[in-house]
Amino acid sequence: MKKKKRKSQFPDMWKRFKRNRMAVFGLFVLLFLILIAVVAPLVAPYGYDDQSLREALQGPSAKHLLGTDNLGRDIFSRLVYGSRISLFVGLIAVAIGAVVGGIIGSVAAYYGGLTDTVFMRVMDIMMSIPSMILAIAICASLGPGLINTMIAVGFSSVPTYARVVRSAVLTVKQQEYIEAARAIGSDSKLIILKHIIPNCMAPIIVQASLGVGNAILSAASMSFIGLGIQPPVPEWGAMLSAGRTYIRDFPQMVVFPGLCIMVTIFSLNLAGDGLRDALDPRLKR
DSSP, X not given: OOOOOOOOSHXXXXXXXXXXXXXXXXXXXXXXXXXXXXXXXXXXXXXXXXXXXXXXXXXSOSSSXXXXXXXXXXXXXXXXXXXXXXXXXXXXHHHHHHHHHHHHHHHHHHXXXXXXXXXXXXXXXXXXXXXXXXXXXXXXXXXSSHHHHHHHHHHHTHHHHHHHHHHHHHHHTTSHHXXXXXXXXXXXXXXXXXXXXXXXXXXXXXXXXXXXXXXXXXXXXXXXXXXXXXXXXXXXXXXXXXXXXXXXXXXXXXXXXXHHHHHHHHHHHHHHHHHHHHHOGGGOO
């Protein structure tokens, strides 16, 4: 007898996602920003660190679409290249938080008892510290820089992912197929990786989609206070920090980087909300 092929749930999820027009708009904007980041050398008319002191602090013009900064660098080009840095930092930071937090949450929930108590109490201690303060403390210890910023932002979000994964695993591990896997003597690591984690992906994906925006904002905030990514790397938060001295006379130095951060986080939140609704089984029709 021919085995019936299992139907993918992606078409149903995409159908529900498309009903939310704001979520589709957010996804479109996000894909556009990713495309700009990928083809940055083709879009940017200048290099991100090309200087011309004779053209410093100019307003928007045909030669410089968004004006120039205090060193004569083209703001539009720096924003385009900065999209690479900001999106990359957000994605890697979320990946660090999701992987580390996912491991801690799944192990704590699966084994329970003392393991659960110890892991979750450590997470409670970390959650009692504001995530931004924790990220600043980690980055201050490691030193400023791109890699250290990603590590700091990523680890500051670990408790959130650990809590999300733990609650999902506590529900999944009571299912009959998990009991069946235990009954036939499957290894605990195999059960967690093959059976439990794949069935807990929905809340992890939703949390990650919403967490990218927070990670970008946190990285920008750290760069703004001088603990994040350092010049001349064109990160949006660092551009805001460099332009605050000139905010009254040359507002283009802070307005455009601020708008980029705002639009990116707004689109991520819209797409994340739509994804959450699409993956929620209670909303299936």
